[in-house]
Amino acid sequence: MGLVMKTMNYVRSQEELREMLGSPSLRGQNKVIATIDGHCRDYISKSPFLVLSTSDAKGNCDSSPRGDAPGFVYVLDDQHLIIPDRPGNKRVDSMFNILSNPKIGLLFIIPAMGETLRINGEAAIIKDEEILSKMAVNGKSPQLGILVKVDQCYLHCAKAFKRSGLWEPESWSSKEDLPSAAKILAAHVNMPEMTEERIIADLEEGYKNRLY
Template sequence: MKLENTFPNTIKTVEELREITGKPSELVNNKVISYLDEHCRGFIAKSSFLTLSTADELGFCDVSPRGDAAGFVYVLNDKQLIIPERPGNKRMDSMRNILSNPNIGLMFLIPGLGETLRINGKASVIHDEELLGKMAVNGKNPLLGIGVDVEECFIHCAKAFKRSELWNPETWTDKEELPKGAKILAAHAKLPNVDEEAIGKLLEKSYRDTLY
């Protein structure tokens, strides 16, 4: 169901948008390539974290984090890569979306680096023992994999990281003041006889025993 826009003074056309923002430079217009060259491969090899964006057949969007040791994403060739699927919460939001809508967007991060690598393409859910075995950790193969046929690759500038000072420890919130995942889960789930302490213990057990 499409909801009516409730925000005032919204932009309705690309022309209106361009009147405010202007047009991209020649450098920006020409930075997109359609394959994984040596620079993209080198970036992926050093990346330990990415965000994965998918949408279902109705366009409902989801962004999911993926992380592991640097180089955890397997580059099959200059047009294909595979993201291992480690044990998680079994919601399978990304994979369920991919089964109905293969369009996918990835953003690769390298800790300490402001620039990010963005890759767009078409995704498939992979269950291939030979390929998944190449991404085994501690003798355990990934449960599944997300294969991506690459259509676009480009570097995104560091302005967001510079503005946020994300990699500057001096700007980080004190640990005592950080939101508590267990507290939030308890408040949202509202399960009978399951409080913050119980959920905290479940999370710790999961982090300790089922990373792979």
């Protein structure tokens, strides 16, 4: 740990944290349920995007975005849901983590809505063709799916979205001011043949032809 980190003033215990921040309200304590009820089903059916969080057996963490048409996550019953695995970069970090540590956290988002749906549980990787065919798009079924057994479901308030102005177009940066994905990747990959122009072409081809 560097010198700057060593000199910081740390919170060292749960008791100290509670003393500083206080305890959650009764509403905050009671809002957690252990099933996918009708309200959660409705939210999931309207959500086109989620963040999937996993960690490996050593606790190394990873967060991965997953998105598709609203309702792309298949609710199997009041305890289980399935996230279809669409074509990606083949790193499969989340799946490797699940194989060593099944604990998982999901954050469902609906555009223009500040409140998010959080789900925590245990995951497994499935390859059942019959079930996965229910999540086919353009005639293409996902090869794999992430089955999640739900332990906790609860709504998270909109304060983060309100503070960030995420859904307020007037607060957005202009396209010209945004970071260049191609420039970032070219610097990080650091391979002579992977120029910005090559990466732009590869990204555009993938977005056009390899979403499913």
